[in-house]
Amino acid sequence: MRLLWACVAILAVVLVACEEPPASEPYARGRQVFRKLDCIRCHVIEGGGGRLGPDLSHIGTVGGGRRAGLSAEAYIRESVTSPGSYIVPGYNDVMPRGLARSLSQSDLDALVLFLRAHE
Numbered sequence: 001m002r003l004l005w006a007c008v009a010i011l012a013v014v015l016v017a018c019e020e021p022p023a024s025e026p027y028a029r030g031r032q033v034f035r036k037l038d039c040i041r042c043h044v045i046e047g048g049g050g051r052l053g054p055d056l057s058h059i060g061t062v063g064g065g066r067r068a069g070l071s072a073e074a075y076i077r078e079s080v081t082s083p084g085s086y087i088v089p090g091y092n093d094v095m096p097r098g099l100a101r102s103l104s105q106s107d108l109d110a111l112v113l114f115l116r117a118h119e
Contacts, residue, residue: 030114033107037099045118053095054088060119076115080108 034040042053049056063072063079067086070078078085083095100108 026110026113027117029107030110030112030117033103033111034114037102037111042094045115052091054091056115057118060116063116073112073116076112077108080111 034045039045039056040049042050043056044051045056045059047057059076060072063075064070066088067075067078075086079095081100083097083099084093087093103111
């Protein structure tokens, strides 16, 4: 019987360790917002996604060089809040408008943090 309880305890620890971080952590919250907005439909990130929009796998690095005078974080934020202000060469201006209006400031900040972390 002790062996059974020991196995149950070990299994519980393993399952907890495999869970995604709680939504209260900004990065995890940003990932949830990314999923909720279905950004993956048009953008590749973390090995999967659509190809209608630019690949976001390294947006934290390349974003800083896309618009003169904008950091990667500022570029990402602008891309979400004003999608047509800069169009990546080779892509059409099809990013949905109004995404930022559906987000709280903390969700927008978390989304930017999540994307910025992809270097």
